[in-house]
Amino acid sequence: MSNPNPTVPQISDAEWTVMRVFWDRGDSSTGDVIDALQSRTDWNPKTVQTLIRRLHKKGALEVAAKNGREFVYRPTVAENDCEHAASQSFLGRVFDGKLTPFLANFVENEAVSKEEIDELRRLLDRAAADHQEPEEQAS
């Protein structure tokens, strides 16, 4: 867990795509992000610029440096934390905040393969083991 109860800004759909570039690459200039997204999207560079500026305004990005006339940005929020905040928000909206109904719905809709089920079970087995013997203190 990167930070307990971090406050993360609202990040829209298109903005998520941009944030992921930063989380993948670390500090990046607008040009870097435009280049990175060139292959994955058909966005106009101006669009990417706008999204970066909005993310900066929202406080999801901060200026890490200025290279000549170019800004280098860096995320102020951890990917983990944003994912978790988005998950909580989604679960709250659709499943009354509860994880089990979410997974039950997925399973009912036959949207989970045998392999995935096994993967999830292993994940939960490990989690259960961790709950058994609590995390040790690194002191």
Added chain:
Amino acid sequence: MSNPNPTVPQISDAEWTVMRVFWDRGDSSTGDVIDALQSRTDWNPKTVQTLIRRLHKKGALEVAAKNGREFVYRPTVAENDCEHAASQSFLGRVFDGKLTPFLANFVENEAVSKEEIDELRRLLDRAAADHQEPEEQAS
């Protein structure tokens, strides 16, 4: 599974609240919904009317009857299907469509209790069993 690959309209946050009333109560008039939401929200009746009209326009509700000058509406989409569509959309946006990373993030963030873990494991055990011996045909 109510319907394979149903097409469900985009349902916004506030609209979810309204749809849930219909899913809970079945066919309902605007007045019914307003009454039902009176306790749970502080929405103005006009707001509820607007949301119902938007849902009707989107095709999420259809007119089931007309009582005097009052319409009775009914959902055209199953709660299950809407939940699943919302889940797919969320997972696609935040976790590249993958369930395992979603759950892993949740567990990492210590947002899952021991009891919940056990519940989820039971759920997955049943799902695994179903995968073992496929569903029988009701003929």
Added chain:
DNA sequence: TCTGAAAAATTACACTTGTAATCTTTAAGA
């Protein structure tokens, strides 16, 4: 030092959403 290209800032514009207020129609009772 002046200029032009590149970066950034400002402006644009339609659609959705939250949250109603106002205008219009209609049914039911006086």
Added chain:
DNA sequence: TCTTAAAGATTACAAGTGTAATTTTTCAGA
């Protein structure tokens, strides 16, 4: 039948979002 309250329809309006175009600033080279 006429009136009026209650439904419904239309309109409102700001914030957020997708998707840029236009305008302004500024560095780097001629």
